[in-house]
Amino acid sequence: MxxxxxxxxxxxxxxxxxxxxxxxxxxxxxxxxxxxxxxxxxxxxxxxxxxxxxxxxxxxxxxxxxxxxxxxxxxHDANERINSVSERMSHRIEAVHDAIDAAMVTASSFSSTLQTATGDLEAEISAAELRAMAQRLLKETRRMQDTNRKLEQKLEAARDDLSALQRDLDEARKESMLDPLTKIFNRKCFDEGLVKAMSEAATYGEPLSLVMIDIDQFKQFNDTYGHQTGDQVLRLVAMTLKSNIKGKDLAARYGGEEFAAILPSTDYAAALHVAENVRKALQAKELLKRSTNEKLGRITASFGVASYRPGDTPSSLLERADRCLYAAKHSGRNCVVGEIGLAAPEHSGKRDPQEAA
Known part of the structure; x- marks a missing residue:
């Protein structure tokens, strides 16, 4: 940490x-x-x-x-949905297993009947016995056909149900990775995404950059205009961030009023450019209070940019990006600060935890 x-x-x-x-x-x-x-x-x-x-x-x-x-x-709703879908899948699979077991029992009975009939045919039997055998074989054949037909129906229904359940499960898993307010990825997804992106960067020698974002004066804005308007600001920042990245990039709400963007296959210079584009796009948007259409001014944010180095851990990369973010705060806010040339000691985060507002 x-x-x-x-x-x-x-x-x-x-x-x-x-x-x-x-x-x-x-x-x-x-x-x-x-x-x-x-x-x-x-x-x-x-x-x-x-x-x-x-x-x-x-x-x-x-x-x-x-x-x-x-x-x-x-x-947690998403977890409950996942558990519910998993339970339904389990019940459906058990029903299929039961149908298969029943079919196997019928098949075994049919096989036994055939073996008995074979033995009887090898001996001399009367016409009446032959007719009785034929009727018995016909009855067993029809029972076997009926069992197979029921099994086919259950397998068809199970296939459709499992497909629907799989879709529900995928949606529930996706929902569990999203921040409920901003609808971009949450901190859990960010943590997992950063580990994966760093592993790929180390394996394939590809560049990787990280952008940390903090909304300027958010606490003051929240206290002045209320939490509903504050939520509107968070959604605006999330939408702006998401619309200015692409491909394998991952935008996430890091916590509170802080956001992050993981930029695979993006070097330091390109990451600075992405951050500057997001900063400009955000500053260009004028916020309106929905209930009154009152103009509330423009929202700005501060940005810190760091790039992956061989031997980095998620904590070390986050620490450098975080240090750049705080340097941007101390430099007057509404700016992008990258790690190259940053004077580390003075910008190691000497601020109150509430200053992020």
Missing amino acids: SEQEFKRAFGYANTALDLLHRGQIPPYPQFYELLYTYATGVNPLLNARINAIFQGGEAPDSDLAAKLYDEFLKA
């Missing part, structure tokens, strides 16, 4: 502990997790609920914290 990331996480932890103390809520792990998640801002529905509670003058307590934990953190 980089120094900047440690400071940020420590700031979130302090906020969570302060809220626990103010509400006289026991610092049990689940309540700490609830308020830590609130402090990071990564769950907009949770934040909206807690903000409404604060604005309504209600004092949070253990009972309320337990209800919020059960609603927002104990059960």
Whole structure:
């Protein structure tokens, strides 16, 4: 973990502990997790609920914290959907196995009947016995045909059901990788994507760059215009970032008002160009308050750019990009700072964790 990331996480932890103390809520792990998640801002529905509670003058307590934990953190919709689909798949596969077992039993019975008939035919039998044998064989054949027909129907139905279940599973997995507010990839997907991109860069000798983005003065903007407008800003930044990258590039909400872009097959100079394009595109957009059409001004962001070096770990690459981001903040915001030529000691993240706003 980089120094900047440690400071940020420590700031979130302090906020969570302060809220626990103010509400006289026991610092049990689940309540700490609830308020830590609130402090990071990564769950907009949770934040909206807690903000409404604060604005309504209600004092949070253990009972309320337990209800919020059960609603927002104990059960995750995407995971529940994945589990549900997996269970349905299991039931369908069991039904197919049962149908196959039944067909095998019928086939075994039919084979036994044929063997008996073969033995009888080798001996001298009367015409009446021959007719009886023929009727018995016809009956067994029809039973075998009926069983096979039912098996075919079940296999056909299972094929259709499994195809539909696979689509549901793919959608649920995709949903679990998206940030619910901005609809771009979430932190989990970012972490996995960075590891994969770095592995490929090391294996194939391809360039790889990382861009970290922080919305300027976001906390002040949020406090002035409200959380709904703040959510609108987050969606705007996400849309702008996503529309200015392409191919295998990955845009993600890193946490709170911070975003990131993983740029495979992109060298340092090209990554600076991408970051500058996003910065300009974002600055060019004027924000309107939807309820009143009031002009709220323009949103800007600060950018830090770093490129993969042999021997890098995800933490080391993130630390350099983070350091560049904080340098951009200290340089007046609304700018792009890259790692080449950066004076490292002065820009190692000497800021309050809330300064990201």
